[in-house]
Amino acid sequence: MQSFSPPSADRECMGRFESVRYRIEIRSRAAAGGEETSMSRLEGEVAIVTGAGRGIGREHALALAREGVSVVVNDLGGALAGGGDDEALADRVVAEVEALGGKAIASYADVADYAATAQMLEEALAAFGRLDILIANAAIVRRGAILECSEQTWDSVIGTNLKGTYNCVHHAGRVMVEQGSGCILTVTSGGCFIPSPRSAPYASSKAAILSFTLSVAAELASAGVTVNCLSPGLTDTRLGEGAIADITKSSGISREAFYASVGTPQRPDALAPLAIFLASPEARDITGRVFEVAGDRINRVNPPIRAESFEKPGGWTLEDLIASFPRSFDD
Numbered sequence: 001m002q003s004f005s006p007p008s009a010d011r012e013c014m015g016r017f018e019s020v021r022y023r024i025e026i027r028s029r030a031a032a033g034g035e036e037t038s039m040s041r042l043e044g045e046v047a048i049v050t051g052a053g054r055g056i057g058r059e060h061a062l063a064l065a066r067e068g069v070s071v072v073v074n075d076l077g078g079a080l081a082g083g084g085d086d087e088a089l090a091d092r093v094v095a096e097v098e099a100l101g102g103k104a105i106a107s108y109a110d111v112a113d114y115a116a117t118a119q120m121l122e123e124a125l126a127a128f129g130r131l132d133i134l135i136a137n138a139a140i141v142r143r144g145a146i147l148e149c150s151e152q153t154w155d156s157v158i159g160t161n162l163k164g165t166y167n168c169v170h171h172a173g174r175v176m177v178e179q180g181s182g183c184i185l186t187v188t189s190g191g192c193f194i195p196s197p198r199s200a201p202y203a204s205s206k207a208a209i210l211s212f213t214l215s216v217a218a219e220l221a222s223a224g225v226t227v228n229c230l231s232p233g234l235t236d237t238r239l240g241e242g243a244i245a246d247i248t249k250s251s252g253i254s255r256e257a258f259y260a261s262v263g264t265p266q267r268p269d270a271l272a273p274l275a276i277f278l279a280s281p282e283a284r285d286i287t288g289r290v291f292e293v294a295g296d297r298i299n300r301v302n303p304p305i306r307a308e309s310f311e312k313p314g315g316w317t318l319e320d321l322i323a324s325f326p327r328s329f330d331d
Contacts, residue, residue, distance in 0.1 A: 041281050043068030046128040048120065050074040050111050050168060051138030053089030056187075056232060056268045060135050061093055063272035064279075065102035069133065072124045073097070074107040082140040082156050103128070111138045111164030121171040133279045134172040135185045136165045141202040154201050161205035162212070169216060173225065182225040183279040186213045188290065190231055193301065198250060210290060214303060217288030226287040228278050231301060233294030234265045266295050274298065 047064045051057040053075030061071045073093045077086030090106035097104035105127050109116040124131055140160045142153050165186055176182025191199055192207035210229055217227035271293045277283055278291075290301040312320060 040067040042276070042279060045132035046070045046124065046130050047133035047135065048072040048074060048124055048131065048168070048172065049135045049137060050164070052093055053077060056235060056271055057135070057137040058093050059269040059272045060137065060275050061104070062096060062100065063269070063276055064133065065097040065100050065104065067276055070103040070128045071097055072107050072120065073104050074109060074111070074120060074138065076108060076110050078140070082142070082160060111167055112159040114167050117167040118171050121175060125175070130179065131172055131175045131182065133183045134168055135275060136168045137187050138164055139187065141199065143198045145198060146200045149201060157201035158205050161202065162208045165209050165212065173216070173220060176225045177220065177223040180224045184216070184225065184227045185275055185278060186227070186229045188229050188231045190233065190292065210303065213290070214288050221287055226278070226284065228287060229290040230271055230275065231290060231292040232271055233292060235268055235270065270295065
């Protein structure tokens with residue numbers, strides 16, 4: 001794997017992130033040992049984390065609570081493929097936040113439901129009076145061949161992942177613009193910029209979220225609202241385990257061979273320091289960026305850009321393309 005060498009502005013960004021991550025780790029260790037901890041710069045802020053009942057979302061919620069943030073723990077309590085209503089998931093994370101000395105309320109809203117997400121925002125404001133951070137993390141996946149993908153499957157995945165992100169950003173963004181500040185974090189996936197067979201609905205939703213993030217970031221920058229996108233590398237979650245099981249089964253390779261090729265899954269809390277950093281005062285000038293977290297590496301992901309191009313005065317004919325295209329765009 002090639003070393004990531006960001007431009008100077010991004011090196012500065014990474015340096016600030018490392019500083020914030022160090023402070024977070026020191027505070028977390030002190031809290032675990034019962035020592036007095038310093039007040040966080042996020043003390044008193046309010047966050048909504050969707051899909052926070054387990055996995056990466058749960059770790060975001062707990063990390064925010066450790067930083068003094070009041071948290072709306074949203075989780076429908078559904079299955080990985082969608083559906084379900086196990087309210088105990090969100091309730092357990094609320095209890096964990098309270099055990100840390102933090103404040104939290106549970107939300108069981110289905111993010112795919114426009115009205116339900118609006119109600120979730122109202123509940124957050126009623127409980128805590130403001131909203132500073134949104135982490136739109138909720139997602140489902142249904143793996144399978146595209147030619148066997150039903151319309152219902154497609155609509156379900158796009159509805160939760162893409163429309164769910166829109167619903168939350170739409171409602172939360174209005175509150176933040178009125179406040180004149182806020183941090184929105186969306187979640188994409190490496191499956192949208194690396195070919196990912198048998199996951200077209202999921203990959204499509206995550207690619208759309210990436211573009212959605214860049215567009216919204218440009219719109220809300222003047223209002224003091226930052227909008228960035230997180231991309232988890234292979235992570236030890238339900239979704240990660242499902243992907244590994246499907247890939248190894250469909251390709252006939254062993255888990256050992258798979259891990260040798262791509263590495264072992266990272267822990268679900270690997271993204272939490274970056275999420276905290278992007279919500280912190282040190283990151284108020286960082287917006288419209290996509291960051292992938294893969295173990296001990298953070299990669300800044302560029303959106304699709306134009307590569308090589310070829311011009312022919314007067315335009316191209318079919319004969320020109322037959323003669324030139326294979327050579328011109330040969331990988």
